[in-house]
Amino acid sequence: MVRSATVIGAGIGGLAAAVGLHRIGWRVAVVEQAAEIDAIGAGITLWPNALRALEALGFGERVRELGKPQESAGMRSSDGRWLSRLDGAEIERELGRPMLGVHRAQLHRMLLDELPAVCLHTGVHVTAVGRDGAVPGLDLPPADLVVGADGINSQVRARYWPDAPRPRYTGFAAWRAICERRDLTEIGVSWGRGREFGIVPLVDGRTYWYVAMPAPEGARNPDERAYLREQFASWHSPIPELIDGTPAEAVLRNDIRHLGGRLKSYATGNVALLGDAAHAMTPHLGQGGCQALEDAVVLVAACARFDDVAEALTHYDAERRPRTQQIARASYWAGRFGPFLANPVAVALRDTAARLAPSSAAIKTFMRVSGWTPPQIEGLDS
Template sequence: MRHAVVVGGGIGGLAAAVGLHRIGWRVSVLEQAPEFGAIGAGITLWPNAVRALDALGFGDGVRDLGSARLSARLCAADGRWLTTLDGARIERLLGGPVLPVHRAQLHRLLLDALPADALHAGLRVRGIGRDGSVPGLDLPPADLVVGADGINSRVRAQYWPRAPRPRYAGLTAWRAIADHRRGTDIVMTWGRGAEFGEIPLVDGRTYWFFAARAPAGERNPDEHAHLLRHLASWHPSITELIARTPREAVLRHDIHHLPGRPDSYVDGNVALLGDAAHAMTPSLGQGGCQALEDAAVLVAACAAHHDVPTALARYDAERRRRTRLVARASYLAGRFGPYLANPAAVAARDLGARLLPQRLAIRTFQHVSDWTPPRIAAE
């Protein structure tokens, strides 16, 4: 039985581990947190990610977690509607629904598919051998090492010392889940250099986030109170939603990204996956989706080729260009969308959003969501 050691039990690492387990590999997932779990409230899965999950055998499970066929509305900070994208039309043009899910539930779905002895929590990897050896853990030698340890990847630092370093994107984000729902549509509000997103979850709660330009590391003693003050001039449903969110549920993280990607995502039998390989700005909500695509492609390559370097060469060839394009699209979507700050540019942006036909607006997302996973079939 072949053995993979996966560093990092985030969405990407778990999806890769589950897929490899399903094709008959032994897997060991090493996670630094004391318990496997998810930070970050909700996550939106685009049709490309749902297809990746289908390939990995989780499509139906994840569809049960998400509210399908949501329409999306975009409005300005003062509450003026700019445009509405109809849910049925989104589904038809993108070839599937956009599914917002609770991160913890997605994690649970993946975790439940792994044997308990595959999971090693509370283990912070500082360095790892090509055979998967880490001090203090006695495991059989690994055929494959997967670095799925996020944007500050230790595996990347060890095997790709010259790879680009994470950079602050100039943005900070607050996220939470409110036990309350105002409507059934996704509502995005664009201001000057900031956006607020309100995303209904299937269980009647709402995942919301606010992202804005801010100096790195800035923090307030009470982020909940800060947001209520900061957003007081935005349309009142936003502050109503925040007011109905428990104070301790509000998370704040600065957003970093990798300004470039390593020349290769593989080095011998070591592969980078997810944010470790290509952390991107979250404007398109694709970072996790790309990690799931990575996992599906890695598993398909390992199923098709017994020889690990051959499988990894295929993985690298399929993933580098695609993730570069999506990262670029995400960066541009933010830069020329919500994070425009110049008042004249903001007025032009809002007018453009009002005038752009719905079909064309949805089509701008097609190049991102048009992706089909390879079939996972043994050699």
């Protein structure tokens, strides 16, 4: 008998889960509030664990076709002094995969291409979903599994986890943009006092950059690019030039929020949460989207392995909750003890410690987070 799922949310996590379920023969309905599935949010760094997750879902070849990985990665102080630097080949040798900077739209398109159009129901803001997958206003067949992949403000979480912690503002905002500069080859992050500037060359040749800085919640500047230009005027090259070379309208600004506590379970009966709905984390380890992809793989593998959906979800919860909650915690503290230190003495100590640490220490940190082996998905038709 064909089993079926209703997935709420067509972000990275929801689409990956939907594709995986479709590929193991499930009938899938994906319900998305946006009228068109067209990812905003500039670029995203895919760590080796995310690349393994995509391979497990059958995207190995598509990932390799995305483009050339970055040559190296490093960390600098605001005046441009290197604090640490890792060779891209070394990262790949140690971690088994490279790191890839991709445009979010490219990743979305890759996932979307594998999903029959009839599965997608766009322009529907879900306010209620039944355990049978029923969504008011939509004529969906009954579902064995309901997946809440509807991001940090998840309605599915609100409905089935009424006591869940609420999203919380971190006190920091993020600015992100993609510009046409095509000569950069190194992923780099520069730390100042209480702020950071990241540069990620994308596999399509362009450059994605981001900023994280303290800001009042909800605040906006009339011209965000001009504001950043002023804030980073004295930072090392190519930071001011990158800001100058970006159209003002390409600069996105968001408050950085995370789930202000831990869920006790990612599953209740036949309803599961994944991605930001389950564990929205700060972006300092660049892992939110990568973990959403891992979630999707583990969920699909469990659904393929167990006939009983509740049993599959018990397995999914046990596999995913400890790891994602640990990474969310590590990401939070990586921000607090990293770029967001503002006291000059603490900043000097931080920079010295980073400069003196051997590259093997950085590799170990990378390994802890991205050294993940996906489960085999039985019966995956790719």
